[in-house]
Each structure stands twice: as C-alpha cells, then as structure tokens.
Amino acid sequence: MRSYFLKRVVSMFITILLITALTFTMMHSIPGGPFTREKAVPDEILRRLNEKYNLDQPVFIQYLDYMKGLLTFDLGPSYSKIGTSVNDLIVGGFPASAKIGLLASILIIIVGIPIGVISALKQNKPIDYVVMFMATLGITVPSFVVATLIIYFFAGKLGWIPSFGITNPLGYIGPVIALSGYSLSFISRLTRSSMLEVLRQDYIRTARANGIREWSVLGKHAIKNALIPVVTYLGPMIAAILTGSFVIEKIFAIPGLGKYYVDSVNNRDYTTIMGVTVFYAVFYIVMVLLVDLAYTIIDPRIKFGSEK
Amino acid sequence: MNPNKFEFIKDKYDDAETSRPSLTYWQDAWRRLKKNKLSMAGLVTIGIILLLGVFGPMFTPYSYSDQVNKYKNLPPIMKLYELGGTYFYVSNDYNIFAVERNGRLIDRIDADRSRRDVINKVYVYTYQGEDVVLDFSYNLLPSKMGYDYDLTLEYRGETATQHSISRINRIFPFGTDDIGRDLMTRILYGARISLLVAFIATIVNLFIGIIYGSISGFEGGKVDEIMMRIVDIINSVPLVLYVILLMVWFRGGGLWNIIIALSSVYWVSMARLVRGQILSLKEQEFILSAKVLGVSRSRIIMKHLIPNAIGPIIVSMAMMIPSAVFTESFLSFIGLGVSAPMASWGTLANNALSGMITYPYQLFFPAMSIAFTMLAFNFIGDGLRDALDPRLRKG
Amino acid sequence: MSDTILEVNGLQTSFYTHLGEVQAVRGLSFKMKKGDILGIVGESGSGKSVSALSLMKLIDFPGRIKAGSIVFDKKDITNYSNTKMSDMRGNDMAMIFQDPMTSLNPVFSIKSQMVEVIRRHRKVNRRDALKVAVEMLHLVGIPEPEKRIHAYPHQFSGGMRQRVMIATALSCNPKLLIADEPTTALDVTIQAQIIDIMKHVSKELHTSIILITHDLGVIAELCSRIIVMYGGMAMEKGNIDDIFYRPSHPYTRGLLQSLPRMDSHAKDRLIPIKGSPPDLMKPPSGCPFSPRCPHAMNICREEAAPTFKVGEGHTSVCWLLHKDAPAVEGYAKGEVADAE
C-alpha cells in the first residue's frame, strides 16, 4: 500500500515534469510567440514577459525559471491582456468552473449509477429500453449540441432558465445538464453492463446458494463488484468534464476558466494557453491519483498488492 | 410387436454433427451483424452520408464558398404572404423576397431607403413598379401592443396580416448562412471534411498503434517497459489538451494540421490493444515454432497477429471514427478547426451559434449531421463488437 | 419412508433461449436416503449441473423447471417461493461449485462472507457467528483459522478457497450438500485432500451428499449410489458394484472406458466414446444415446426405452435388456420396473 502510493506520486511528478517541458518547448518554438520577438507586443507586456522569463537567457534557464514559478504558483503575465497575469485568470475563472463541474459530477454519480443498476435489473423491459435509448443519445450527441438545444428551448422558447450567464440558481440547470450529459450516459451504460456481468458471476450464485437474501445479493454483493469499473471511469470522467466545460462555458457565457482558455486559444495568448494547460494537466493528474486511491477502498485486490 | 424393431442398425456412428454448414469467420460475423437491425441502419446511414459527402457537392449549383449576398439568412421553410397573385417572403432582418408559389425564389425586391420610416417601423419597397409597404410596428411599439400578428404587408391595394402558405425553399433547401452561402452545399462539403479527417486520422492511428504496440510486445523487457511508460504518461493527461496544444503550435487550422494533430495522440489505446494481443500470441506455440524457424516479425504480424486480433482492432476502429468526428467538431467549435471558407460540421455549428435564437436552422442541420453520424457509428461499433466477439461465436 | 432425504420425480428443466428451447434435464427421477453419498456421473453437457441447480431451485432466467416434483426432507418444495427457498438454502440444503477461484466474492473478506451466511440462518451475534466460522474453517483444515479468516479470497489458493466454500456451505449444518465437481479445478493432491474432507465431514455432521463428478475414482471412493446421466436423463442407477462390475447400459460401459480414474491401473487405455452428445435443442427421438450406441437397434431410434430392473436397486434404461432383444454379452435381460 505504502509503496504503491509512493510509486504513484513519483510517477505523477515525472509526468508533470514532462508535460510542462513539452508545453514550454512547444510554446517556445512558435514563431510569433512570446519568446521570439517577431511580433510587436505592447511595451508593458514585453516588460513583464522579460521580467518573468529573462528572455535573453538560454531556453533551459528560462524553463527552470518557469518551473520555479510553477512551484510558487506563479504562471507569469498574460500575453495579450495588459496588466493581467495567468494567475489572475485562473483564480478568477476556476471557482465558476469548479462549481458547475462539481454539480455535474454529483449529478452523474447520484443519477447515473442508480439508473444503470435499475436498467440492469429490468433488463429487456421497457424501462431498460428507454434508459438505454436516452443513454445512447447522451453519448452520441455532442455536448455543444445539447447545450444549444437547451438554450434554444428552455431559455429561448420557454424562457424557464436564463440563456446567458448564471444570474440565478436556475441558471445552473442548463450548463450542468449539458456538461454531465455525456458522462452521465456513459456511467449509466457502464453500470448497467457491469452489473449484468457481475450478476452472471459464480460468486453471486454462491451467495444465492447460501440463502443470502435477494436484496443483499443485489445491493451488497453485486453492487460493490459492479462499481469497480465505474470507479475506474471516474478518472476519464474528470477529463470529460474539464474539456466539456470549454464549450459549455462558451455557449452559456459563464466566465469560467474554460471560457478564458478558449478565448486565449482564439487570441493566441500563448502564455495563458501554456499556464492553463499546465494547470489543467496537473489538476487532472492529481484528481486521478485521488480517485485511484479511493479505488483501493473498494477493491481489496489492489490494497494487498497481489498481481491482477 | 414387430420383431424388426430389435434388429441392429448397420450404419452406426453416423454423426449428425456435419449438418451445420461451416462458416468462415467473416461469413459468420457478417451473418450476425446482419441480424442486428440498429447496426444495419447505422451502416446504411453512413453509406448514404459518404455518398452525399463525396458526390453531393457536385450536384448543387453553388460551391461551398459562393456567396450570394442578397440571399443571406434565408430559412429552409419560408412563410409566404400572398398579395395580388404575388408571393412575398419577409426575412427576419426585413428584407423582402418575391417568391414563386412553389417556393422558388425570384429575387430580393428593392428597398426604397429614402422612404424608410425607422421610428414608426414602416419600410417601403418597390416591386414591378409598385410599392410594397411593410409595417412591422405591431407588438413592438408601446402604442401597438396586443395584436395577434406582428406585421402587415401591403401591395397593389391588398393588405395581408398573416402568411398564406409555407413553402420549402427550392433554391436553398437548408437555407443560407449569414453571408449568403448555401447551407446544403456547406453541409455536404462539411461531411466530406469531417469524415475525411476522421477516416485518415483513424487509419494513421491504426498504423502507429500496430507498429508501436507490436514493437513493444515483441521486444519485451526494458524496451516494452519504457514504451509502456510513455503510453502511460501520454494517457495520464486528457488527450484533447495535447490536440489543442498541437493546433496552437501549428498556428491555425489547416485540414492537414487537424489530421496530424488527431493522428498523433489517439493511437495509444490501439497500441495497448495490439501489445496485449502480441503478448498473448507470444505464449502460443505456433508463434514459438515460427520464431524458431526464423520467420520474420513482420510476417508473424501479418500472418498471425492481424488475423487473430482483427476483431478487437476493427471494433476499436469503429469506435475511433466517431470520436475523431467528435474531436474535430469540438476543435472547430472552439475555433481551432479548418480555416474559412472551408467548413466542417463543427465550424458550421460554431458559426451558427451567435444567431442561434433567430436562425436556429443554421445550427440544426450541422448539429443533426454530427449527432446522426455519431449515432450511426456507435450502432455499427456495438454491432461489430457483438458480431466479432469470439465468446459469442458458434451461437 | 422416513429415512428418505430427497425424492425427485420426473424433473424437467429447460432453457428458453432465443434460438429455441434447450431441454437440459428431461425427466430425472431418483430417491436418496439420509446420510447417503450419491454420485452423479456423465459426460459434459449431460445435464448434471442443471439438475443440481434445479434441486436448489437456482435456475435463472431464461431457464425454468418445467415439470416434476422435488420432495426434500418430507416437504414438497416444488412450488416453494423464492423467499421460502432462500430460507432453506445454506440452512437445510447447501451447494458448492466447480470453480473455487470465482465462487467467492472478491471484494469481501472470508470472515464477512461466512458471518453473513451464519447470521442469515442463525440468530447469533457477530462474535458467536465468527466463532462458528473459525470452527468450520478449522474443521476443513485451514491452518490458523482465527487469523486467516480476515483474509480476502485472492489471498487464498484454489484448494484453500474450496475448503472455505465447504466450510461456508456446512456452517449451518445442512441436511444435504450438493457438490458440483468440487475437485475438477484443483491439483491432483489437493483433490484427494478435498475428497478426504468431504468424507470426514459427512461422517462428522451426518450430511447427505450429492457428488457430481467426472472422476470415477472419486465416485468409487466416496459414493454408495450412482446415477449415470446422459442427454438430460438418468441412463443407469445402482450401487458401486452394480455400476463398476455389472454395468448394464452401453453408455455406462463407454463411460467406464473413457474416463480417467484416480485409482486407475496404470496402463488402462482410455477409449473415448465416438460421436458427440445430443443437441438438446432437438433431442433425438427414442434413446438419446442411440446415435452413438454400438448396439443400437431400430427401436432405439424410435421409442424411448422403459426402465428395466437389473438387480436390487439397479436399473437401466436400455432396450437391450428387453426380452425380445438379441443377446449381447454382458447385458442380462431385465424386467420392466415400475416407475421408481
């Protein structure tokens, strides 16, 4: 357990190191980027860039400086917004993103898993078909389509929810549904198939043969096993929510980090792109590590370090 | 009792087993795929989309970049006002078009700007020498609330408050965009771009995956470990981030840049899959003997790996194509797509976003195209997985 | 009679798959005395497991017990509800399965799984249930049971897991234990140990056992009575000597020549039965073995054979035993027996 944790943390740091190096190198090599001085940049920004990166120093030193900044959570100035640092953008945008991300995650877990279980227990019954049809739509219809449909009908035609920004609590409904749609559908499909697979297992038959009551067979013996693959999906789910929020925030005009990121991509604000990418990557890697540690709680085979 | 009954049968041991015709792997898979109605529907859909994407643009009168400025923001279905035997369509931005009864546009009629009354919201146009007066002040001016119509149209002494018929736009069946380009042509062309990107990226991914995975699997030991660590690292960050970085690095979205960006990151799952197959193959005896006999690796891969692993590979390809379509439209949507005037479904959707409430059809068609394609590919993928699953064979 | 623990009559179980009805068990009848160890042998697919699961009423969708009656311990359980059955399972009748590697729930500790079963059927607190569980583990020969009980299944070897299975199944002292190929997945030495444990336990706890196996050696060592199954039916029934020394059905003979025995005389060659088991979707009319039988007669293909009585408690379902059938060496004529 200890050594597993240690190994994971070490490999996490190696990954982060490589990601930052890669990002830095790429941004560094863009002609017209902040590091090449081909483009006329406002003096103020150039001054701050210089201050931050010591642009006359060799690349390697610049990278070290950048890493030093990362350790103290200093991501340098924005390349296109005068007087704004990447930190400001993250601090300003992340809470809004995190809020809808968190709400979406909760929705996914408390709705997606039960739906999947019910669907499995009612296999080939009408409710199963309805759920699976919806879930298939959910994973095939891109989130921006879902988001625009929501705006068109619920904000535009019916006027139930605000169409831009989150002006009241109802404003969360649209973004959260659009953001969770894909993962919610995926989780319910995954839970269903995993539950069906588990119900076929020998140990379920054993439990029944030993007279264990049906609610315990399903609600205890089957569910805990069925959740194992579902928990492994939580990692990719975070990715889906992070990247999903780029689009959702843009469509719903939510001033979150995703929107800033897309804006910075459109404005070619290279330092912001670099900073936010690194931020996303680190956030994702750390979250996945946490999920994996949670995983050991439900699957004893990992905790005790046996093969397979 | 008939004593014959107790005679021994001569033709003993005749095996009734041979009755079932033996099918090859592909015949069997195809037979089972055919039974899956959703998959077949998906196949037909993709077939049609492919045909339309490849040949469709040849048959439309416009190219994807032709702009007819006077015809901007025209909807696919027009509400026509009939006045004195002439049919008019009033657009959302108060342009008036003369239309034939069957829905064929004749022309935009000239606005008489000098007689335009912006305050009272009355515009005047001329058509065939006579005035057309449009009053759209209803329910707009505080003094004119509570009407059950929004505008009146006057021509040759007749006045209309309600449209009389709805007609499909004969010239632009999907409508036009905000600079007067034919949306149908652009959608058809977008199919070409979206599918081209998806197919090429998938094939490139397949090759990289097979090469990477088989090297890793065959070499084993340290090489395998390092190569798999690299895969782990790539996998530990959302792939979309790499793609965005690459696209930013390319400084813009050429078609080929997108293809390269997509091709360079999504091979990891394929590599894993191939490596797993190689490892299990390596355990098997015929590979050992092939190795002892000095058969080259590429031959082993071609002769043994591909036939053995083709099922999972095809399934994973069928799943990769829709995710490539999706990623491409996602990139286009956040502004990293193909460069204008080229358009994929994602760029079309993105362009339509700002006018979504007023011109929903501009979003509807590209969004539906994406959704249908994704759905079709998913059905095909599901069907293939069932049809090629060795566990379910001989059923 | 009062010392009958189980009586099965005309049991039929089918699976209604989308390809058609699979008639896995097609009329099985037998009687079993208390304390007996009954062996069931037969080729793969002959319906042994399905019969066993039917007795426990554990047949899942799309399967269904179509006909027949099961009287267990003087209670006709044929129409018992699932809840009522679940009260009996693990308590009055228990079952262990072929693959110990997959038969224990991987995410719960041994302790939690055993304690749950004990507390399901006995009104005891956690501590006492744990005590019983440890005792049972001790009984089946798990070293240091009070420590090992906290382990998870993956920390146990196959043989150990099968012991845990047996211990769990017997923890509420059931009257009947059904063991479906309990040793097939294990190493030979471990097999012998498990067999020993079962022998020992059945004596100690007075448990009746139905033992399903491919291994005639195991049967010879443990069982008092044997049922030979083929194509979902019992072909021959008898005691050890009947089946091993006076086999009266061509299938039994084929089986004796084709199956390995734990006690096999080194050089006996195994002769497989030619052909393959019948398609239970369209079972042959007449005797299911007739397409493969070396002595098949015309009638065998047309009409199902009645049960012939060969000796005391020894019956065979084969037309060769009919008085009009041509004589074949080794097959004595028998009387048509009343349905058992």
Ligand SMILES: Nc1ncnc2c1ncn2[C@@H]1O[C@H](COP(=O)(O)OP(=O)(O)OP(=O)(O)O)[C@@H](O)[C@H]1O
């Ligand atoms: N769930 C099911 N659905 C359809 N058919 C089934 C199912 N379970 C069993 N069968 C069929 O019932 C028949 C009898 O199977 P059973 O498992 O009882 O054989 P067995 O004698 O136990 O064989 P083995 O020695 O291999 O365990 C087989 O032909 C099998 O295909």
Ligand SMILES: [Mg+2]
């Ligand atoms: Mg069996």
